[in-house]
Amino acid sequence: MPPSPSSSPRSKSEPVIRLRGLATRAGGRVLQRNIDLELRAGEVLGVAGASGAGKSMLLKTIVGLNAPAAGTIEVFGQDTAKLGAAERTLLGTRWGVLFQDGALFSSLTVAENVALPLKERLALPTALLHEICALKLALVGLADDVGHKYPGQLSGGMRKRAALARALALDPPLLFLDEPTAGLDPIVAGELDQLVRDLKESLGLTVFMVTHDVDSLVAVADRIAVLVDNHVRIGTIDEMLNDPNPWIQAYFNGPRGRAAVRHRAGDGA
Amino acid sequence: MQEGWIEAEGEGDALVLRAGGQWCIADAAALDRKLGRLSLPPSRRARIDLAAIEALDTAGAWLVLRLQRALAARGTEVRIENLSRDLEPLLRQVEKRGVPAPPPPLQPPRSLVADGVGSIGATTLELLGTTAGHLGFFGLVVVTLARTLVQPGRVRIVSLVAQMSRVGVAALPIVGLLSFLVGVVMAYQGADQLRRFSAEILTVNLVGLGFLRELGVLLAAVIIAGRSGSAFTAEIGAMVVNEEIDALRTLALDPIELLVLPRLVALVLTLPLVTFYANVMGLFGGAVLCWLVLGLPLPIFVQQLHDALTMWSFWLGIIKAPFFATAIALVGCQEGLSVHRSAESVGRHTTRAVVQSIFLVIVIDAAFSILFAALQI
Numbered sequence: 001m002p003p004s005p006s007s008s009p010r011s012k013s014e015p016v017i018r019l020r021g022l023a024t025r026a027g028g029r030v031l032q033r034n035i036d037l038e039l040r041a042g043e044v045l046g047v048a049g050a051s052g053a054g055k056s057m058l059l060k061t062i063v064g065l066n067a068p069a070a071g072t073i074e075v076f077g078q079d080t081a082k083l084g085a086a087e088r089t090l091l092g093t094r095w096g097v098l099f100q101d102g103a104l105f106s107s108l109t110v111a112e113n114v115a116l117p118l119k120e121r122l123a124l125p126t127a128l129l130h131e132i133c134a135l136k137l138a139l140v141g142l143a144d145d146v147g148h149k150y151p152g153q154l155s156g157g158m159r160k161r162a163a164l165a166r167a168l169a170l171d172p173p174l175l176f177l178d179e180p181t182a183g184l185d186p187i188v189a190g191e192l193d194q195l196v197r198d199l200k201e202s203l204g205l206t207v208f209m210v211t212h213d214v215d216s217l218v219a220v221a222d223r224i225a226v227l228v229d230n231h232v233r234i235g236t237i238d239e240m241l242n243d244p245n246p247w248i249q250a251y252f253n254g255p256r257g258r259a260a261v262r263h264r265a266g267d268g269a
Numbered sequence: 270m271q272e273g274w275i276e277a278e279g280e281g282d283a284l285v286l287r288a289g290g291q292w293c294i295a296d297a298a299a300l301d302r303k304l305g306r307l308s309l310p311p312s313r314r315a316r317i318d319l320a321a322i323e324a325l326d327t328a329g330a331w332l333v334l335r336l337q338r339a340l341a342a343r344g345t346e347v348r349i350e351n352l353s354r355d356l357e358p359l360l361r362q363v364e365k366r367g368v369p370a371p372p373p374p375l376q377p378p379r380s381l382v383a384d385g386v387g388s389i390g391a392t393t394l395e396l397l398g399t400t401a402g403h404l405g406f407f408g409l410v411v412v413t414l415a416r417t418l419v420q421p422g423r424v425r426i427v428s429l430v431a432q433m434s435r436v437g438v439a440a441l442p443i444v445g446l447l448s449f450l451v452g453v454v455m456a457y458q459g460a461d462q463l464r465r466f467s468a469e470i471l472t473v474n475l476v477g478l479g480f481l482r483e484l485g486v487l488l489a490a491v492i493i494a495g496r497s498g499s500a501f502t503a504e505i506g507a508m509v510v511n512e513e514i515d516a517l518r519t520l521a522l523d524p525i526e527l528l529v530l531p532r533l534v535a536l537v538l539t540l541p542l543v544t545f546y547a548n549v550m551g552l553f554g555g556a557v558l559c560w561l562v563l564g565l566p567l568p569i570f571v572q573q574l575h576d577a578l579t580m581w582s583f584w585l586g587i588i589k590a591p592f593f594a595t596a597i598a599l600v601g602c603q604e605g606l607s608v609h610r611s612a613e614s615v616g617r618h619t620t621r622a623v624v625q626s627i628f629l630v631i632v633i634d635a636a637f638s639i640l641f642a643a644l645q646i
Contacts, residue, residue: 105612106510106610106611106612106613106614107611107612107613107614118294122294122295122297122298123298124297124298124301125298125301128297128298128301131331131335132294132297132327132328132331135327135328135331135363135366136327138366139327139362139363139366141366150611151611152609152610152611168327170294171293171294171326171327171328198362199362201358202358202359202361202362203326203327203359203362204355204359
């Protein structure tokens with residue numbers, strides 16, 4: 001198992017995502033200006049920031065759900081603004097997105113949710129399709145009878161897992177997570193953190209994770225990007241702890257942040 | 270990169286399977302076919318050599334593991350070897366999570382006769398359930414209404430006026446246009462037939478009676494059912510999906526009082542007014558056609574109308590409007606509250622609301638016709 005992301009065998013010199021001078025806009029209001037950010041292959045980048053700082057909007061801008069106000073977005077070395085329709089579709093099969101509340105299709109069962117991208121993109125024989133769906137559900141730790149249930153019948157944690165299974169359906173090398181642990185109890189949230197870490201190590205995923213959960217950041221993220229005062233600061237958790245910015249101090253050196261960091265130190269010992 | 274391949278050969282008493290290339294989801298279908306064509310002579314031991322594999326994802330890993338399991342199930346001792354170190358964790362992960370055979374989709378054996386009988390039974394039960402549901406909901410609303418009347422302070426005036434504006438005022442353009450056109454069409458068809466008896470003047474009676482007694486109120490009710498009945502279901506249904514109804518209940522607020530009553534009362538108050546407007550526009554359409562085609566000036570049209578109609582002709586139409594309104598509002602709101610937490614459910618119940626309320630409008634209209642005939646008015 002690779003000890004650290006920098007020595008991960010999949011890492012290449014080319015970053016998976018590169019943002020240059022990006023400005024995001026929501027409803028006419030500019031949320032961030034001049035964001036420069038690189039996501040390296042095989043790493044988990046945690047994106048933190050105050051509520052309303054535009055964390056989710058940044059994610060939506062990168063995956064093309066929201067047009068950037070300025071700047072360029074490169075994913076897998078391609079400028080997303082310059083892609084043709086076919087390249088754009090191809091790009092869509094190379095990333096998976098986990099939405100905040102799962103965004104499972106409510107009229108389809110969990111198994112059908114996972115099968116949908118597979119069916120639409122690939123001509124798989126039915127037996128293999130069922131097997132791959134069952135595999136994805138098993139990978140995210142869902143029992144196989146969950147596949148027959150509808151999203152409305154699932155608990156919050158199970159919905160997140162099912163949505164993660166759908167995001168992983170096409171085995172994308174890049175995964176976007178929007179608040180993966182929001183609304184979950186600490187045990188389930190911890191399990192989900194562990195799952196993301198596990199899948200990242202074994203499947204060699206590159207992960208862009210938006211979260212407000214300090215525990216998640218400490219447990220999962222290799223590097224942290226903090227959106228503060230309309231721009232972004234990037235570093236490891238230790239660098240964040242020593243950052244003079246008052247918001248970052250309040251965030252990481254507040255009681256919850258300190259508890260999370262202490263916990264990690266305890267684990268390491 | 271090379272596309273995925275696999276080949277088998279015997280090596281003494283052992284079977285050697287060599288796999289290489291790209292074992293990813295994009296090639297999974299082709300690999301599945303290649304694996305199916307592979308001839309695997311029975312042997313005691315087998316090795317799966319993955320040295321040449323260049324890329325692997327979970328789908329590819331599953332195909333390897335599935336092959337291993339298929340061989341193991343025949344009593345062959347299988348080893349997987351030579352997988353490159355960086356792909357090892359992936360295979361382990363897929364193996365650890367273990368893939369159970371997917372449960373076969375639940376499909377009981379089918380027979381045409383049993384299915385037919387079964388579906389008749391299911392439909393009957395559903396129909397009875399719907400009827401019981403409507404009656405129960407009607408009772409609940411009546412009780413709530415009675416309680417509100419005792420405490421008039423709880424009538425939500427703002428909400429009521431807002432609903433009246435939405436279901437009534439906003440519907441006027443479309444109701445007016447359609448009534449005018451139907452008035453024109455009716456007068457045109459009537460004049461064409463009546464001319465053969467030199468009784469063109471009776472076109473006025475036809476349009477007047479037809480509109481005031483039946484068409485005006487029916488047109489208004491059907492348009493409002495399509496416009497507002499569906500809106501009631503969709504609004505309330507979306508609130509159910511979003512758990513807003515539960516939120517109301519936990520705040521000790523009665524969704525019937527807060528959501529259903531304003532809509533019901535608004536519709537009961539506005540549909541007669543909309544009907545009146547539809548009548549006026551229909552008669553106007555008839556008058557315009559009579560003037561243009563039959564050369565009947567407006568004063569004569571009005572005089573003939575005056576002779577043909579009594580005040581009762583007007584009231585017999587208007588009197589039906591509150592009943593239609595009650596049916597439309599109750600069905601719309603009840604279907605909205607019956608929505609389950611899915612987008613599809615909102616659509617299904619909205620469709621049902623419109624179909625059922627138009628059906629009920631026609632049934633109630635027929636009942637009134639029988640009643641009026643019995644009363645000889």
